[in-house]
Amino acid sequence: MTAGTARQTYLNYINGQWTPSSTSQTEPSISPANTYDIVGYVQQSGIEDLNAAVEAAGRAQPVWRKLSGPKRGEYLFRAADVLEQRLDEIAETVTREMGKTLPEAKGEVQRGVNILRYYAGEGMRSIGEVIPSTDSEALMLTTRVPLGVVGVITPWNFPVAIPIWKIAPAIIYGNTVVFKPAQETAVTAAKIVECLDEAGLPAGVVNLVMGKGSVIGNAMAEHPYIHAITFTGSNDVGKMIAQKAVARGAKYQLEMGGKNPIIVLEDADLDRAVEATISGGLRSTGQKCTATSRVFVQSAIYEPFKRRLLARIKELTIGNGLADGVWMGPCASQKQLETVLSYIEKGIEEGATLLCGGRRLDDGEFGTGFYVEPTVFENVSPNMTIAREEIFGPVLALIKVETFEEALALANDTPFGLSASIFTQNIGKMLTFIQDIEAGLVRINEESAGVELQAPFGGMKQSSSHSREQGRAAIEFFTAIKTVFVKG
Ligand SMILES: NC(=O)C1=CN([C@@H]2O[C@H](COP(=O)(O)OP(=O)(O)OC[C@H]3O[C@@H](n4cnc5c(N)ncnc54)[C@H](OP(=O)(O)O)[C@@H]3O)[C@@H](O)[C@H]2O)C=CC1
Numbered sequence: 001m002t003a004g005t006a007r008q009t010y011l012n013y014i015n016g017q018w019t020p021s022s023t024s025q026t027e028p029s030i031s032p033a034n035t036y037d038i039v040g041y042v043q044q045s046g047i048e049d050l051n052a053a054v055e056a057a058g059r060a061q062p063v064w065r066k067l068s069g070p071k072r073g074e075y076l077f078r079a080a081d082v083l084e085q086r087l088d089e090i091a092e093t094v095t096r097e098m099g100k101t102l103p104e105a106k107g108e109v110q111r112g113v114n115i116l117r118y119y120a121g122e123g124m125r126s127i128g129e130v131i132p133s134t135d136s137e138a139l140m141l142t143t144r145v146p147l148g149v150v151g152v153i154t155p156w157n158f159p160v161a162i163p164i165w166k167i168a169p170a171i172i173y174g175n176t177v178v179f180k181p182a183q184e185t186a187v188t189a190a191k192i193v194e195c196l197d198e199a200g201l202p203a204g205v206v207n208l209v210m211g212k213g214s215v216i217g218n219a220m221a222e223h224p225y226i227h228a229i230t231f232t233g234s235n236d237v238g239k240m241i242a243q244k245a246v247a248r249g250a251k252y253q254l255e256m257g258g259k260n261p262i263i264v265l266e267d268a269d270l271d272r273a274v275e276a277t278i279s280g281g282l283r284s285t286g287q288k289c290t291a292t293s294r295v296f297v298q299s300a301i302y303e304p305f306k307r308r309l310l311a312r313i314k315e316l317t318i319g320n321g322l323a324d325g326v327w328m329g330p331c332a333s334q335k336q337l338e339t340v341l342s343y344i345e346k347g348i349e350e351g352a353t354l355l356c357g358g359r360r361l362d363d364g365e366f367g368t369g370f371y372v373e374p375t376v377f378e379n380v381s382p383n384m385t386i387a388r389e390e391i392f393g394p395v396l397a398l399i400k401v402e403t404f405e406e407a408l409a410l411a412n413d414t415p416f417g418l419s420a421s422i423f424t425q426n427i428g429k430m431l432t433f434i435q436d437i438e439a440g441l442v443r444i445n446e447e448s449a450g451v452e453l454q455a456p457f458g459g460m461k462q463s464s465s466h467s468r469e470q471g472r473a474a475i476e477f478f479t480a481i482k483t484v485f486v487k488g
């Protein structure tokens with residue numbers, strides 16, 4: 001049986017069974033590019049469903065953790081193969097459900113395949129070290145054990161990559177999972193879980209519960225039998241989850257917002273800097289936590305940079321991401337569109353100068369989607385809302401600076417610290433930037449977005465809970481260390 005029926009109703013996946021929610025309620029997942037396009041109906045689950053999923057995960061965990069790492073890896077290799085075979089179909093679902101363009105969606109699904117293979121291999125890598133003891137006759141070593149049942153709460157902006165970069169390491173290290181995706185992209189989530197099911201993953205190892213964050217997500221944070229929570233999303237929700245997790249002694253990991261700067265110095269390759277600003281700021285309609293939103297440009301090159309940026313933005317094609325040649329799709333939801341438009345309004349009210357964009361696109365076929373123009377402001381002062389808060393839309397704030405030092409100080413003047421980029425040829429300034437920028441992801445002569453699956457990913461300050469995801473860093477969250485002392 002698969003997640004979807006002929007009527008395109010996608011079910012929860014609990015204890016290896018596709019199961020309708022106990023509430024019997026569903027809601028449509030609509031395409032943000034065309035609200036008449038219903039991608040599928042998804043479950044509005046209740047607490048009873050969550051409890052069943054947690055129970056299944058709890059039952060499966062002692063058996064799953066006893067399998068060897070390489071054996072667990074075999075399931076992930078098989079899941080990667082299934083996902084790869086279904087790449088085109090799942091990418092199309094991503095584009096329909098979330099709005100990013102088809103090439104971006106295909107890239108993301110391929111990334112999901114690669115992440116599964118990476119963590120499949122992780123099942124064969126070392127999980128401890130031997131440490132010299134002061135007792136010459138003893139053996140002292142560390143080993144790692146799983147945490148138990150892990151709750152995975154994910155957003156809609158990377159509906160394949162983010163769930164996989166949380167679920168794959170969770171299970172390779174012997175945990176079992178209860179997965180609550182964003183309701184906006186729950187069909188995509190069901191298809192990912194179908195791939196795990198088709199790979200033969202034992203019942204209960206991964207369980208999917210669709211439903212409202214305020215109901216299911218909230219109850220996960222409070223659930224006594226969920227031992228750890230990994231979350232990506234907004235700061236407000238992240239902080240609530242952290243407080244609930246701390247209150248009951250559960251481990252938590254949060255990946256949240258960004259207000260990511262790019263600094264363009266006078267010796268920069270201007271064309272490359274313009275392309276990086278556009279790609280980093282506007283791809284995926286600016287809906288990446290690593291998206292560029294503040295652009296600091298040295299005064300000597302400010303005008304030519306601005307001219308080229310505006311000229312290039314004019315060339316961008318906006319439309320339904322399924323269509324050939326479209327560069328930028330819609331915002332992912334009506335709520336997101338309204339948020340973006342309200343920030344644009346705020347920018348104008350607070351006195352920033354609108355250089356381009358700023359409007360909802362609603363004529364012709366745009367009328368049935370959540371489209372907004374790519375938008376650039378200048379004369380943005382550091383205390384304006386658009387310079388301080390995460391917008392999560394295609395909005396750039398251009399800020400003229402006199403010196404590198406001024407740019408660096410302003411770039412750091414934010415509660416966030418996820419990613420940051422600089423364009424310069426000056427090695428000294430690159431090195432100072434690497435040392436002094438307050439960001440977890442530091443990019444030199446490259447755009448601010450772009451995460452490689454084999455490298456640690458996470459932010460400083462309020463962008464994360466100070467832990468790292470992906471690469472080998474994932475082992476730190478998904479396992480606990482045991483220090484073992486052996487004497488004959
Ligand atoms: N860092 C990032 O990558 C992301 C950042 N954001 C930021 O957040 C803003 C709002 O986006 P939004 O989608 O509302 O983000 P949320 O933080 O609300 O959603 C992220 C996930 O958390 C769930 N959730 C919502 N409320 C709770 C809760 N009380 N307890 C536990 N889980 C909950 C959501 O469920 P559901 O949606 O199903 O209700 C979703 O699965 C964006 O404008 C952007 O600034 C958003 C997405 C990703």
Ligand SMILES: O=C(O)CCC(=O)C(=O)O
Nearest residue numbers: 287288289290449450451
């Ligand atoms: O930049 C990327 O590739 C990843 C971004 C990300 O993790 C996010 O937006 O949540």
